[in-house]
Amino acid sequence: MMFCRVRSILRRAAPAAIALLAFASAPVSATEMGYAVVPTTTIYPGETVSGDRLQEVEVTNPNLKGDYAKSIxxxxxxxxxxxxxxxxxxxxxxxxxxxxxTRGSSIRMxxxxxxxxxxxxxxxLEDGMTGQLIRVRNMDSGVIVSGTVLKDGTIHVATK
Structure with a gap:
C-alpha cells in the first residue's frame, strides 16, 4: 500500500521536476553574459597595463559578479x-x-x-594625478606649498 502511494506521488511530481531541471540547465548565451578582460601574462603592481597583454573572453560563469573589466x-x-x-x-x-x-621632477607652479x-x-614632494592636491617645494625659496595637479602637469597653488 505504501509503495503505491510513493509511486503515485513520484508520477505526479516527475513532469514538474523535469521542467525545473530543463530550465536550470538552459544555456545562457555570451550576449547575455557579456565579456571579461583577462591578462595573458602576469602583470605586477606598478606596471602599465597594455592591450597586447590582455584578451577579452566570454563570460560563462553566471555567478561572476563585481566590478570586473568588460573591455580592453x-x-x-x-x-x-x-x-x-x-x-x-x-x-x-x-x-x-x-x-x-612624479616626486622629484621639475614642474611649473x-x-x-x-x-x-x-x-x-x-x-x-609626492606623486600626483590630475585633480589631486599635493605638496610642492618652490625651487627658488625652498617654501613648501600645496597645489592641485592640472592636466598639463603644472601645479595650481592653493591660497590659504
Missing amino acids: GQVSGMISKRTLLPGRTISVSALREPYTV IFTVGEMTISAAGSP
Missing part, C-alpha cells in the same frame, strides 16, 4: 595596484590612473589672484 579599452593604459594573474578577471578597483607628476598670475619652478 577600459583598462589599457592604467597602472596595476595588485598582481594580475593570467586567465583571471581584472577588478577595476585593482587599477589606477597614471600619475601626471602657478598662483593666480584676480588677473595677476605668478609662476615659479617647483618640485613635487
